Amino acid sequence: MDDSNPEMIEPSHLAQWLQRVAEERSADAYSRLFRYFAPRIRSYGLRHLYSEAQAMELVQNTLLTVWQKAHLYQGEKGAAATWIYTVMRNQCFDMLRRQMASKEQLVAEDLWPVLELQVETDLVADTGENQVLTRQLAHYIHRLPVPQQEVVRGIYLQDLTLQELAERLDVPLGTIKSRLRLALEKLREQIGHADD
Numbered sequence: 001m002d003d004s005n006p007e008m009i010e011p012s013h014l015a016q017w018l019q020r021v022a023e024e025r026s027a028d029a030y031s032r033l034f035r036y037f038a039p040r041i042r043s044y045g046l047r048h049l050y051s052e053a054q055a056m057e058l059v060q061n062t063l064l065t066v067w068q069k070a071h072l073y074q075g076e077k078g079a080a081a082t083w084i085y086t087v088m089r090n091q092c093f094d095m096l097r098r099q100m101a102s103k104e105q106l107v108a109e110d111l112w113p114v115l116e117l118q119v120e121t122d123l124v125a126d127t128g129e130n131q132v133l134t135r136q137l138a139h140y141i142h143r144l145p146v147p148q149q150e151v152v153r154g155i156y157l158q159d160l161t162l163q164e165l166a167e168r169l170d171v172p173l174g175t176i177k178s179r180l181r182l183a184l185e186k187l188r189e190q191i192g193h194a195d196d
Contacts, residue, residue, distance in 0.1 A: 009036060014080040022070035033084075034063055041088050048092055058095060062088040140190045148183035151176055 014036065020029035038059050045055030065087050073083045141152055154165040162180070166173045 011079050011081060014084075015075050018066070018070055018073050018080040018083070019075065021067060022073060030067055033066065037063065037066075037081075037084055037088075044088060045092065049095065054095065058088065058092055061091045061095070065091060140187050143190065144183050144186055148179050148186070151179040152183045152187075155180065 017029040017033050020026040041059045041062050042055045045058035154160045162176050166176045
């Protein structure tokens with residue numbers, strides 16, 4: 001089988017290569033699948049993940065999964081390309097989900113450096129210091145617009161995720177993120193002025 005021109009490769013050849021990977025762990029067949037699918041997966045990754053590094057990670061994750069799970073492919077249920085593209089979409093979805101979770105975590109952690117700075121600045125041996133800091137923080141939060149107060153309280157005091165808060169307040173996730181960013185900017189500004 002000549003695979004020098006990817007456009008000329010028959011679907012039956014892809015299925016045979018995938019079958020050989022499953023049954024024989026054939027490095028040659030896997031190499032042919034890799035050469036055929038890598039550019040296509042990369043292109044899909046660039047369109048959906050917007051980053052060359054992420055697109056290449058999608059290529060690696062997808063084709064590694066193909067190597068590991070080739071035995072799960074059932075030719076009678078569909079074409080090899082369909083199976084591999086399903087693996088690719090699942091990998092892409094997992095990567096996007098991890099990215100969103102990571103972004104959510106980063107956004108939620110934005111406030112803590114501000115608060116830690118305030119604690120370090122004001123810290124004294126007095127046992128009542130925590131109450132003073134709590135009152136100060138409550139004062140800063142109370143000065144925010146009500147929608148931003150709800151977001152800050154929900155995330156930092158009620159330990160809700162951004163998604164849970166969006167569902168509870170019945171607003172889009174993007175709105176919650178915007179409110180949180182605005183609130184954090186205002187809190188940083190207020191705390192910064194208090195230190196002047």
